[in-house]
Amino acid sequence: MKVRIINRSRYPLPEYATPLSAGMDLRADLPESILLKPLERILVPTGLYIALPPGYEAQIRPRSGMAVKKGLGILNSPGTVDADYRGEIRIILVNLSGVPVEIEPGERVAQMIVASHQRVEWEPVSELEQTERGEGGFGSTGGK
DSSP, X not given: OOOEEEEXXXXXXXXXXXXXXXXXXXXXXXXXXXXXXXXXEEEEEOOEEEEOOTTEEEEEEOOHHHHHHHOEEETTSSEEXXXXXXXXXXXXXXXXXXXXXXXXXXXXXXXXXXXXXXXXXXXXOSOOOXXXXXXXXXXXXXXX
């Protein structure tokens, strides 16, 4: 599938790291390094603008290496870029560690997955069919 993209950053287009990667890394398009204090959040620009076809979204997800090594996460994970959005893709990074973390220009700060989705049409009813699980949730299937 081809997706139209504008790249206003100084970095290459996002790409898959391996032949079976689901996500493409997104880079911080920063003029200089930023120091993110513990529990501080920042909106990180990427310099990327995309035009997805109808029925698709781009999911913005954390990178596991950033989470484990630096304690960085994405607040609205996964973030959604809708097919009709034409603004810059930006990442809401948060420092969940206990120490300040430096974000460098060009650093890979998130990953993007393009996925299809369905639109639903609600069918109001007075009751739902029963299942074995029923209303069980939030750990109801056990811890092991």
